[in-house]
Amino acid sequence: MKQDTRRPRDAASTTRLLWRPTLGTMMLCTAATLAATSLPMAARAQSAVAAQQRITLDIPAQPLGTALTRLADQTGMRLIVASSALSGKRSTALRGSYAPDAAFAALLLGTGLSHSFTGPNTVTISDTDTTGPFSALPADALLLDPIRVQGTSDGELGIYALPGGAAYIGRDELERYRGAGPADMFRGEPGVLSGEARNGAGSIDPNIRGLQGMGRVAATVDGAENTLMVYQGYQGVSNRSYVDPDFIAEIEINKGADVASFANGGQVAMRTLRAGDIVKPGETVGFRLNLEFSGNTSTPVAGNRSGYAYSNRIGQPGSATPNATGMNRPGTFEATDTAWSLLGAYKGEDSDFLLGFSHRARGNYHAGTEGPVSNPLSTGPRDLCYTTTCIPGAYPDYVANTGIANYRAGEEVLNSQSESRSLLAKGGWTFGEGQRLELGYNGFRGRNGDVMASRQYGPETSATQREQMTETDLDSLTLGYSWQPAETGLIDLDATFYLTRLEQRNAPRGLGRDPETYGLPADFLPGSETVMMGATLGNTSRLDTGAGPLALTYGASWKMEDTRPTPGTKEVEGWLDLRDARRDEIVAFTKAEWEATDWLTVNGGLRYQHYWSEDRNTDPETDRGATHTYGVSRDSGGWGGTLGLTAQVNRDWQLFATYSDTLRQPNIYESATAFTFSINEDVTPERSRNWELGANFLREGLLAAEDQAGFKLSYFNWTVDDYLGRVVTVDPDAQFPLWIEIDNIHQARFNGLELAASYRWGGFQADISANYYTEVTFCRTADTCDSRSLYGDYATNQVPPEYSLSLSLTQSFMDERLTLGGRVTHVGPRAIGHGDVTATGASAFISLVDWEPYTLVDAFAEYEINDTVTARLRVDNLTDRFYIDPLGLTTQPGPGRTLYAGLTANF
Known part of the structure; x- marks a missing residue:
């Protein structure tokens, strides 16, 4: 939950030493010397009153120090605690309406710690064992308040x-x-x-x-x-x-x-905003209005083409003719697009509600100017080669694009326009002791430019602006219930349910038949409608085994997906045969976390999952020319599990090792027939065996008295046995020689290193992240492994960069009213190349969309005009880099330099 993170501006507040337990490195305090028995009677009375005032809480499960900080913030209490007592401990979720006394009791349940009010607004956390770390606090320790750091949240350091x-x-x-x-x-x-x-x-x-x-x-x-x-x-x-x-x-x-x-x-x-994110502390009603203006876009014009028209004919010289449109990029400070959102919220003692609406519209953005833009170049004679033969010099003077996409510097990127309207409604009610019910609705209506990827995948392909946009309608309902009575550690219940309806309509992609022939409008958009439902019921019981605290979590989850073509789609699309299927899956699980010692935690889990699928597409057109398997129903199941060890080496360092053995059953796309894509009844589920080894470091006071530092380094080794991929088979003697289906390959492996680090001091913040893949390998068989993606498989354009780096810096000025910052990200080359590990089968059936390494620079400025209005300015891609994002299916460059300006009002 976002909070007002500015420190108080009074002179006294600047001398306090603040505390933030999300670092896991709590400063030792003395309030244990201020025993409740020594309090003046007036202070005790005030403490008793504070302990009875109820407040609505929603604190997720997390490290115990972080949870205590959030609770202290929301109740207005100061904490007294020793860091050693919190090391390695985690809290349960805390949701509902509580008096502070009951809230602290519920949060500490099963941790071996207890609390007492030792001042009007002070809570002391103590060890139930009188010989614990609180029995010998130094007399000169300081009383500390919860810390709030500009631009951070508990989750970021957590x-x-x-x-x-x-x-x-x-x-x-x-x-x-x-x-x-x-x-x-x-x-x-x-x-x-x-x-x-x-x-x-x-x-x-x-x-x-x-x-x-x-x-x-x-x-x-x-x-x-x-x-x-x-x-x-x-x-x-x-x-x-x-x-x-x-x-x-x-x-x-x-x-x-x-x-x-x-x-x-x-x-x-992803969590959407709650009432507590909008309503200011101490108030019951709040509003947030956000306005934003941006540039670097142009209005789409149907029929426009991009880059150059390349003409390479057999026996004739090649040429490249620039297209006449797309070079009308607006000025840097010219506003071409607008966006706005408005949210209102109510937050009472036992109920809260939020309602919000958002609208965003953007034209086609323009690409950058610095980098591998479209550049026609004569490459001399080129042979024309088929599968087994070549015609030498068939092209006497071939003209090729030496850039990565057929777009010129600063050119309008076609079909990149978008428009969306969103509605968010959420309500929550607390009742009883620790019970909460939440109901939410998320609605999305989008219209986006969209390119059929198989029509724009090469650096010489010229894009065409389409007249019709893809339309998306999303309606999602969520219902949640939680119950956590304070008097027992056996019940920490969570139940959730969701229902989603998602419909997408796009320009015809199959035969392109005239819709009016079937009594449909001329601008009819075919598409699909998908309904998804899911539910989870889980409970956590916390036990004191005598050999260390034990938390047991157990429950079950279910999800269903049902997809079918919208009315009229089959008639217009013809042989495309969109999927018409249903799929259900369940999983029953249990996991345990045992604090074996004060420095070692062991956790493990076990699950069983099962799925069922039904292909309803049983009446294909007679002109397909292929024999497919339709109407197949499948089901299968299996076991999986996890195991982990966490060692709290000292106050600052934590070492961890995790292992999981997990099945992934074929999803609905892999379980239904469509186009040349057939069900394979012989496939088995993927089994992922994932290792991770790493270290965490958290410390307050690393270089200065009030600084904070976090560090995470890990090595991951992911092995996916029976990896499910798309396999292309060519049989010239068959009635339909090209055959595509999902099939298992022997294995896929993804290994690498990841680093994340953060440092904060006063108004300064620095964050660094990096990752490096030491191995990406696909094995069609046990004996044919190679560091290349497979021909015809979707994974071709899912191969990540070999490495990436990111550095962000933020600094506050003017008593933290002005904040300036920026981020630099660098993306390296593909981790592996493209090829067939067996050197057999079809040619490059799926084209590789490559990118060149690139560096992007973003910058922002924020100024708090007053306590209500904040002005924002940001510049994306400051150096105007021309680039293609990784993992794309089309040669569509990203946006060039773009300026955004906005105002946010909280009132």
């Missing part, structure tokens, strides 16, 4: 106390570096990218450590999935999840499998 791969993106970072589209939210996060960043903007397709698509990474908004598979011809498939960054409060990323999740590669959990 990742340095979490064992395993984890990342966190807070609201401040989302506002300062939001980029041109949702995919840009992940820029600078080690090991995390989003595919198809520019084509069909408005969606994300997360890639975590090389795994992407087909359900390998779960992307959720308030716990609800909304993933859609979009057919892109032979070139591949886009896995799109839709989100409006205006409403995202924070993003938590888990790299790897969890026994409660269906994904084997990780989870991207």
